Amino acid sequence: MVVKENLQKITSDIVEVCQKVGRDPQEVKVIAVTKYVSIARAQEAIEAGISNIGENRDEGLLEKWETIGRSCTWHFIGSLQSRKVKNIIDHVDYIHSLDRTSLAKEIDKRAAHKIKCFVQVNASGETSKQGLNPSAVVSFIKELHRYPNIEVVGLMTMAPLTTDEQVLRATFSQVKTLQKEVQALQLTYAPCLELSMGMSQDYRMAIEEGATYIRIGTALVGNETKG
Ligand SMILES: *Cc1c(COP(=O)(O)O)cnc(C)c1O
Numbered sequence: 001m002v003v004k005e006n007l008q009k010i011t012s013d014i015v016e017v018c019q020k021v022g023r024d025p026q027e028v029k030v031i032a033v034t035k036y037v038s039i040a041r042a043q044e045a046i047e048a049g050i051s052n053i054g055e056n057r058d059e060g061l062l063e064k065w066e067t068i069g070r071s072c073t074w075h076f077i078g079s080l081q082s083r084k085v086k087n088i089i090d091h092v093d094y095i096h097s098l099d100r101t102s103l104a105k106e107i108d109k110r111a112a113h114k115i116k117c118f119v120q121v122n123a124s125g126e127t128s129k130q131g132l133n134p135s136a137v138v139s140f141i142k143e144l145h146r147y148p149n150i151e152v153v154g155l156m157t158m159a160p161l162t163t164d165e166q167v168l169r170a171t172f173s174q175v176k177t178l179q180k181e182v183q184a185l186q187l188t189y190a191p192c193l194e195l196s197m198g199m200s201q202d203y204r205m206a207i208e209e210g211a212t213y214i215r216i217g218t219a220l221v222g223n224e225t226k227g
Contacts, residue, residue, distance in 0.1 A: 004048040006220045017207045033217035037224045039067050058087045065091045079130040082106040096156040099131050108147035116153045118196050123171045124160035154194030159202050172209035
């Protein structure tokens with residue numbers, strides 16, 4: 001597992017896909033998802049040039065934060081219980097899983113400053129997935145004016161577990177369409193310029209459909225829990 005080589009491969013994919021669809025590769029940022037790997041592996045990613053780290057559990061994030069600290073940008077990408085907000089709030093730059101009013105209220109209350117949030121959309125409709133039904137996203141975001149510490153920087157989604165290209169593409173493009181709807185509202189607290197979508201298996205297609213943050217675990221830093 002050489003993180004540096006993996007990152008080179010992902011970076012060249014970003015350039016290639018962006019050329020294909022006429023996007024600027026600078027728009028696509030890579031979040032190294034380190035939930036399955038050690039602190040040492042996360043540090044290897046930073047040495048290879050990664051500046052964004054993503055974790056999906058509060059313990060995992062805090063453990064790595066202790067060692068790595070402010071030398072990178074921290075993304076909380078997992079489902080977030082309201083009672084855990086206070087544990088992570090001073091250690092995260094972005095929260096990717098805002099999907100309910102009670103969570104918005106808790107983030108707003110605990111935050112010492114504006115927190116950059118992605119509203120999570122369950123675009124695939126799978127009941128096992130977190131996130132709002134696409135039809136509920138606009139009204140949810142309109143409600144968020146009540147929480148001054150919340151800034152909606154974008155939308156986040158997880159694609160369904162499938163290799164069916166049409167299904168994946170439809171999922172990503174639906175979220176892109178929703179993003180345009182939110183932008184059209186012109187809410188100062190919801191510029192919604194970012195799209196967090198694409199993981200190890202599907203990031204190329206997510207970039208084609210407009211992703212600005214791709215969240216890569218296995219294909220970048222590996223999975224040390226799987227030997
Ligand atoms: C684990 C995880 C990822 C990365 O998954 P890989 O398939 O290993 O790239 C991305 N996003 C979320 C929300 C995750 O939980």
